[in-house]
């Protein structure tokens with residue numbers, strides 16, 4: 001399966017193409033575009049360095065820190081309403097967050113994904129949250145359920161980007177995922193915040209089979225399929241706007257192979273051989289550039305691929321600090337390829353240019369892991385503009401040694417980010433959005 005002669009679409013090949021063109025004396029714009037849009041690789045060699053350290057291991061969440069913000073609901077993936085430039089929005093003194101939710105009654109934690117709907121909460125102090133209600137009329141929403149998500153306010157209009165999963169017309173639930181949007185008006189008064197969506201739900205993007213694998217191309221073979229989690233991003237350097245999202249590298253699953261670049265350095269390639277199943281792991285961070293308006297998006301090549309390393313790079317998002325782009329994503333232990341042992345965690349990469357080349361933070365990519373004795377305690381970390389990290393309480397161990405699903409916001413962590421290194425520096429007792 002390891003085919004050293006196979007044609008690489010990666011940097012080495014692009015560089016050769018560029019050199020050839022330069023010799024010929026004409027640097028065509030086509031080649032230039034290829035170079036700009038090159039896809040970075042999270043290699044097995046890099047992921048092999050993943051290990052828990054004092055800098056990346058989160059403190060254990062104690063039971064008294066777990067406050068149910070909506071006692072009748074499972075609450076998980078959460079994102080704040082942001083301004084167009086990515087700063088957290090304040091609307092007449094209120095902060096607003098959006099969360100995936102499902103009723104608790106009669107619904108087990110693992111069934112929640114099958115009936116997910118987006119609700120919003122608001123807060124004046126960013127610590128205690130009141131529920132506002134559903135973010136839209138579920139009858140009007142696209143998909144049989146709605147998954148994550150980002151939200152941006154501009155000119156008084158809230159733009160909610162979400163994943164339309166399956167179709168209302170499907171008799172059985174499918175894993176088809178499409179990127180969608182709805183807008184809403186927002187009103188505030190002394191009693192709280194009210195969102196009124198105007199119902200114009202629209203599909204923005206679908207997997208094209210060329211840059212991103214379609215559900216059909218996945219042939220039901222990988223651990224789980226993905227084309228989801230749209231996250232709005234305005235590039236502060238160029239002013240251009242993008243959606244980043246979770247996808248799978250294009251191609252038919254049965255034809256996927258592990259390429260030398262997916263292994264890492266030449267010496268690593270020569271001393272390692274991936275198990276047969278590794279080739280089915282093809283997680284990618286996708287990107288689409290805005291055209292004329294917020295309804296018009298053009299798919300580009302993935303910015304990062306984890307072929308033969310990991311199947312799911314979930315909820316990708318950026319933080320920009322100084323000249324550096326920081327790309328964060330979350331993933332699970334069970335979605336790493338079989339030859340890699342790594343924890344559920346927040347992983348990150350950095351580059352001084354939006355399209356890369358991205359290098360893993362802390363050499364391996366690991367930024368936040370749950371503690372070893374509570375390895376599933378939190379998930380779905382999101383890094384906010386000043387390094388605060390919000391997440392939800394997942395399956396934590398109680399003092400009686402039972403495992404329980406938290407289904408509510410977790411205490412916020414604070415991350416220090418310096419060049420290509422990060423460190424957890426603090427934990428607030430609240431799910432605080434600054």
Ligand code: FRU
Nearest residue numbers: 077113147148229314315380
């Ligand atoms: C991460 C995630 C997201 C998805 C949602 C579905 O926790 O898998 O990628 O949108 O959960 O519930």
